[in-house]
Amino acid sequence: MGDGPAAASGGLGFPFIADHCPVWETEDVALFREAARRFLQAEFAPHIDRWTKAGVIDKAAWAAAGAAGFLCPSIPEAYGGGGGTIAHHFAWLEEVERITLGAAFGDGVHSGICAHYVLEYGTEPQKRQWLPPMARGEAVCAIGMTEPGTGSDLQSIKTRAVLDGADYVVNGQKTFITNGQNADLIVLVAKTDPAARAKGVSLVLVEMDRAGVSRGRNLEKIGMHAADTSELFFEDVRVPAANILGGEAGKGFYQLMNQLPQERLLIAVGAVASMETSLALTLDYVKQRQAFGQAIFDFQNTRHRLAEAVTEARVGRVFVDDCVKRLLEGRLDSKLASMAKYWATQKQNEVLDLCVQFHGGYGYMAEYPVARMWADARVQKIYGGTNEIMKELIARGL
Numbered sequence: 001m002g003d004g005p006a007a008a009s010g011g012l013g014f015p016f017i018a019d020h021c022p023v024w025e026t027e028d029v030a031l032f033r034e035a036a037r038r039f040l041q042a043e044f045a046p047h048i049d050r051w052t053k054a055g056v057i058d059k060a061a062w063a064a065a066g067a068a069g070f071l072c073p074s075i076p077e078a079y080g081g082g083g084g085t086i087a088h089h090f091a092w093l094e095e096v097e098r099i100t101l102g103a104a105f106g107d108g109v110h111s112g113i114c115a116h117y118v119l120e121y122g123t124e125p126q127k128r129q130w131l132p133p134m135a136r137g138e139a140v141c142a143i144g145m146t147e148p149g150t151g152s153d154l155q156s157i158k159t160r161a162v163l164d165g166a167d168y169v170v171n172g173q174k175t176f177i178t179n180g181q182n183a184d185l186i187v188l189v190a191k192t193d194p195a196a197r198a199k200g201v202s203l204v205l206v207e208m209d210r211a212g213v214s215r216g217r218n219l220e221k222i223g224m225h226a227a228d229t230s231e232l233f234f235e236d237v238r239v240p241a242a243n244i245l246g247g248e249a250g251k252g253f254y255q256l257m258n259q260l261p262q263e264r265l266l267i268a269v270g271a272v273a274s275m276e277t278s279l280a281l282t283l284d285y286v287k288q289r290q291a292f293g294q295a296i297f298d299f300q301n302t303r304h305r306l307a308e309a310v311t312e313a314r315v316g317r318v319f320v321d322d323c324v325k326r327l328l329e330g331r332l333d334s335k336l337a338s339m340a341k342y343w344a345t346q347k348q349n350e351v352l353d354l355c356v357q358f359h360g361g362y363g364y365m366a367e368y369p370v371a372r373m374w375a376d377a378r379v380q381k382i383y384g385g386t387n388e389i390m391k392e393l394i395a396r397g398l
């Protein structure tokens with residue numbers, strides 16, 4: 001495993017699709033992707049096993065990715081970002097999938113979600129304060145919605161931010177927070193007016209070194225072991241009123257809802273790249289592994305099941321690529337984004353299960369990337385809005 005998982009796959013390409021290239025890939029995105037691939041092979045792939053055992057990705061890796069220009073590529077240069085589009089970020093995420101690290105590197109949350117909250121809704125001083133260090137990887141960002149008592153039912157959160165003079169005083173608890181140990185900043189979902197339901201929700205930028213903020217356990221999970229998913233506690237944390245995202249309380253729910261299509265698509269993009277990567281790994285494996293005097297690939301069952309899975313990955317690619325194109329054109333609605341998130345993550349799990357099966361006992365060994373990817377895939381159906389909630393959102397529009 002010393003050469004990293006991608007080397008074990010015999011290359012980074014998707015051998016079953018000769019002209020593989022997303023429809024949204026411009027020349028500039030293609031160049032960015034090439035550079036990302038080289039960077040990730042050299043700087044990230046050799047450390048995946050170590051990060052997986054440590055339960056966290058080195059903070060230095062964030063800084064290295066930032067220094068090389070791969071964080072916040074879709075944020076304008078004026079705020080320290082790469083000046084590209086969300087397509088640049090998606091290409092980066094796909095390459096992170098190809099080294100089999102996937103969402104265990106919480107940059108989807110950092111660059112794909114948090115940076116866009118600050119960019120879209122932040123006041124000018126908030127953008128100037130936070131976006132440049134986020135792009136450099138010096139300030140890692142998390143988003144805190146989920147609490148021990150509530151996840152899907154976001155309006156029932158208990159975390160409060162109560163105005164007291166020029167400050168808000170924050171009390172509450174969050175759990176399952178991606179980047180929880182590494183975070184320097186959190187976009188915290190809190191109630192500023194508990195009586196007002198949706199209109200009483202605000203997003204508060206809370207620096208993690210403020211008095212009263214404490215990090216709980218780096219949670220032990222069944223997969224995504226390299227991700228520092230954590231509990232966070234807020235006890236009488238004083239935050240200047242200027243830290244309300246956008247400067248005006250009560251806008252949080254609207255801000256969250258507007259960003260959800262991009263967040264859900266980000267998960268779907270990762271799911272498709274994960275299917276493609278795991279199928280490439282599996283095709284390599286079954287062509288080499290022998291049983292009963294022939295390659296595993298030569299059994300008709302293997303060939304047919306892989307033919308089905310490769311077709312599904314391709315269907316996923318075409319659908320999700322269309323959604324990316326729509327997002328870039330400002331035409332992606334919540335229903336389509338929910339379809340993409342639900343379908344792609346469901347298929348990802350089915351495909352990964354098949355890939356493990358065709359690896360036999362080795363597919364169950366943690367040192368094999370496909371085993372790790374299988375365990376990592378499970379949460380894709382849960383976070384970012386569960387797939388049951390996705391179906392509710394789709395059904396509402398029927």
Ligand SMILES: Cc1cc2nc3c(=O)[nH]c(=O)nc-3n(C[C@H](O)[C@H](O)[C@H](O)COP(=O)(O)OP(=O)(O)OC[C@H]3O[C@@H](n4cnc5c(N)ncnc54)[C@H](O)[C@@H]3O)c2cc1C
Pocket residue numbers: 109142143144145146149150151152153175176177178179221224229379382383384385386387388389392
């Ligand atoms: C690894 C990991 C990383 C995460 N990262 C973050 C993060 O960075 N920030 C953050 O805020 N959260 C994060 N989460 C939390 C995640 O978003 C929630 O777990 C998710 O939204 C589900 O909420 P819940 O766990 O409270 O489940 P619940 O809401 O309690 O749901 C339990 C079950 O009931 C079903 N259900 C609930 N409501 C309905 C309904 N109306 N109709 C039908 N079925 C329903 C759900 O689909 C689910 O199957 C993360 C979670 C994990 C595991």
